[in-house]
Structures are given as C-alpha cells and as structure tokens.
Amino acid sequence: MKKQLGPTQNFYPMPCPVVVGGTIDDPGALAVAWINIVSQTPPTIAMGLRRTRHTLERIRATGDFTVNIASTGQAAQVDLFGIVSGRTADKFAATGWTLSPSSSITAPIIDQCAYNLECRITNEVEVGEYAVILGEVVESHAEETLLDQTGKKCDVAKLDPLVYVAGSREYRGLGPKVADAFSCGKPLLPAGE
Amino acid sequence: MKKQLGPTQNFYPMPCPVVVGGTIDDPGALAVAWINIVSQTPPTIAMGLRRTRHTLERIRATGDFTVNIASTGQAAQVDLFGIVSGRTADKFAATGWTLSPSSSITAPIIDQCAYNLECRITNEVEVGEYAVILGEVVESHAEETLLDQTGKKCDVAKLDPLVYVAGSREYRGLGPKVADAFSCGKPLLPAGE
Numbered sequence: 326m327k328k329q330l331g332p333t334q335n336f337y338p339m340p341c342p343v344v345v346g347g348t349i350d351d352p353g354a355l356a357v358a359w360i361n362i363v364s365q366t367p368p369t370i371a372m373g374l375r376r377t378r379h380t381l382e383r384i385r386a387t388g389d390f391t392v393n394i395a396s397t398g399q400a401a402q403v404d405l406f407g408i409v410s411g412r413t414a415d416k417f418a419a420t421g422w423t424l425s426p427s428s429s430i431t432a433p434i435i436d437q438c439a440y441n442l443e444c445r446i447t448n449e450v451e452v453g454e455y456a457v458i459l460g461e462v463v464e465s466h467a468e469e470t471l472l473d474q475t476g477k478k479c480d481v482a483k484l485d486p487l488v489y490v491a492g493s494r495e496y497r498g499l500g501p502k503v504a505d506a507f508s509c510g511k512p513l514l515p516a517g518e
Numbered sequence: 519m520k521k522q523l524g525p526t527q528n529f530y531p532m533p534c535p536v537v538v539g540g541t542i543d544d545p546g547a548l549a550v551a552w553i554n555i556v557s558q559t560p561p562t563i564a565m566g567l568r569r570t571r572h573t574l575e576r577i578r579a580t581g582d583f584t585v586n587i588a589s590t591g592q593a594a595q596v597d598l599f600g601i602v603s604g605r606t607a608d609k610f611a612a613t614g615w616t617l618s619p620s621s622s623i624t625a626p627i628i629d630q631c632a633y634n635l636e637c638r639i640t641n642e643v644e645v646g647e648y649a650v651i652l653g654e655v656v657e658s659h660a661e662e663t664l665l666d667q668t669g670k671k672c673d674v675a676k677l678d679p680l681v682y683v684a685g686s687r688e689y690r691g692l693g694p695k696v697a698d699a700f701s702c703g704k705p706l707l708p709a710g711e
Contacts, residue, residue, distance in 0.1 A: 329671075
C-alpha cells in the first residue's frame with residue numbers, strides 16, 4: 326500500500342562534491358548535492374544553487390567552476406563547506422584544504438579531493454529561488470593511485486565517494502557491487518531479442 | 519600525484535530510477551542515471567535524455583513524466599529498461615512490472631517501485647545530442663512499510679535504492695551511515711562561530 330507524500334525534493338541517492346568558483350586568491354566553495362551529469366556530447370553537468378549563494382557570484386564572474394569529489398573519510402570537511410557561508414567563515418582555513426590551478430579554466434581544484442572536474446558554464450536557467458547552471462566538463466583529474474587497471478578512470482571502490490542521503494540528512498558510502506549494468510537485465514528478454 | 523583524464527561524463531555516485539512517460543495504454547519507459555533534484559522552490563528535477571529516445575516523445579506529448587526508484591533487488595528489471603528500446607521490445611511484459619494512474623499527471627507510476635515522483639515539465643534545454651528536461655515534482659508516493667518514524671519520508675535503509683556507478687558500469691547499493699549532515703563539520707569551525 327502506498328502513501329501520497331506531496332511535492333518533495335527527496336531523491337535517492339545524491340552525490341556530495343564540493344564546487345569551487347572564483348580564483349585561488351579569492352575562491353568561493355560549497356557542498357552541492359543537487360548536481361549530476363546530463364549530457365555526453367558534450368559532457369555536461371547540471372547543478373542547482375540557491376540564487377543568493379556567495380559561490381554563485383564567483384562562478385558567474387569567471388564563467389567556470391570545478392567539481393571536487395571527496396571520500397567518506399572526508400565527510401566533516403565536506404559538511405563544513407555546506408553549513409557556513411563564505412561571507413562569514415574561511416572554509417579553507419577551517420578544513421586545511423588547499424587549491425591548485427586548473428589546466429583549462431580559472432576556478433581552481435581542491436588538492437585533497439581525489440577526483441576533480443573542470444567545467445565551463447554553457448547555460449543558466451532560473452527555477453524559482455534557484456539557478457540551474459549547466460557546465461561543460463572540459464577536463465578531469467584523478468589521483469593516480471585510485472585509477473582502475475585501464476589507467477583512464479577511477480576505481481570506485483578506491484575512490485570511495487561520499488554520498489548524501491536526502492530526508493535523513495546523512496552521509497553514506499557505497500555498498501558492494503550488486504550486478505553489471507547493461508548486462509544483468511538480458512536474461513529477462515524473450516528468446517531471440 | 520594526479521593524472522589528467524580529459525573531458526568525461528564519469529561522476530560518482532549516480533541514481534538509477536526508471537522514468538515513465540505517455541499513458542498506461544501506451545507508455546514509454548527507460549532507466550536514467552543522469553537525473554537529480556536541482557531546486558527546492560519549487561521542487562524540480564533535471565534529467566538528460568538522448569534526443570532520439572522513444573520515451574522522450576511520450577514525455578513531450580503529455581508534458582509530464584514519473585520517476586520510479588527501485589531497490590538493489592530489482593537491478594535486473596531496471597537494467598532491462600536501459601538496454602532495449604521501447605520501439606523493439608515490450609519492457610513491461612519482459613519485467614512483469616505494471617502501471618497505476620498518477621494522482622496529478624497523465625504519465626503513470628510503476629507499482630513495483632517503492633518510491634515514485636510525479637513531475638510536470640517546466641523547461642527544456644538542448645545540450646548537444648541531449649535534451650535536458652526540467653520537471654516540477656508535484657506529487658510523490660512511497661510504500662508505507664518503507665517510511666521512517668515520521669511517516670512523511672522514506673527510511674533509506676529500507677528503501678535500499680539502486681545506485682549506478684559510471685565508468686565501471688555496475689550497480690551498487692548504499693553503504694552504512696558515515697556521519698550526520700549539517701552537523702559533523704561543526705567541530706572544524708573556529709571557537710565562537
């Protein structure tokens with residue numbers, strides 16, 4: 326038996342990277358759960374930011390931003406980037422996290438986050454009190470020790486990305502592998518398809 | 519030491535709901551990993567669909583769609599919705615999954631998925647070969663047995679939502695709780711803040 330719960334922003338699961346805008350000398354950064362890839366050609370990320378956000382000003386000023394994925398062991402640092410405003414606290418001083426130049430854009434990447442995406446804004450859509458920013462992923466960086474055997478992408482078990490759970494407002498990690506995608510559904514197809 | 523990996527659509531983690539468009543008699547449905555909330559006011563979901571997708575035609579025809587979250591035990595069914603086209607296979611016959619009317623929109627919800635969102639299209643943005651659809655979440659439904667003690671939202675451990683891992687193209691579940699959000703970062707703040 327199902328129960329109607331009304332309009333909601335609860336959705337499962339969500340990522341929880343730290344998004345950085347601005348420059349190394351004057352950065353803005355915040356934790357963002359409302360973010361995901363939305364296109365492959367070109368690879369594009371979409372994220373929703375409240376329009377009053379300090380970091381949004383930084384992002385618009387340079388027209389680019391970075392997305393920095395942290396591990397479950399870094400939950401406290403990521404959380405700090407979500408609970409205070411850059412207008413009142415120095416989040417980098419509080420976490421001890423540091424920045425390095427990106428290769429293709431102005432916004433810097435976070436050294437302590439193992440996987441970093443460089444994104445250039447291609448579009449912005451207003452949705453109520455939020456700005457939905459679309460950014461093309463023009464470059465990515467990963468810790469070499471976390472790559473899989475191809476050397477071209479992360480081993481997700483080694484990356485151990487932080488996951489945000491809406492509703493209960495908690496952080497989790499990923500569980501063990503359940504099945505192979507683009508494969509485990511094939512036995513359900515009628516013979517011959 | 520970090521390695522540059524170039525432009526990429528690999529991002530961690532991703533959800534993997536089944537999106538349904540059309541009507542109960544003529545539905546279109548597919549698994550979508552490129553989807554997330556992007557606004558709270560109003561609650562809005564964004565998803566990227568390849569513009570040639572059969573289900574996209576259905577979604578545009580009625581101007582709405584549903585997002586149906588499955589559990590880790592339903593990986594094979596979700597996978598089937600991702601590996602064949604509705605033009606060549608009856609995905610509902612293959613999975614045995616059934617549809618029920620939504621309460622506020624035309625597109626139906628999947629009975630066997632424990633959590634369902636009803637979404638009405640508010641905007642569409644072209645991004646290369648993809649359409650980014652924005653939809654306001656106007657209603658939600660959840661299995662009563664999976665609600666938390668408030669009765670107003672899912673207990674994510676009971677929901678056990680399926681997670682998609684890009685790159686390695688595999689399904690996972692969520693791991694155990696790591697920390698409380700909007701809380702675990704506070705000890706990093708300087709005294710008095």
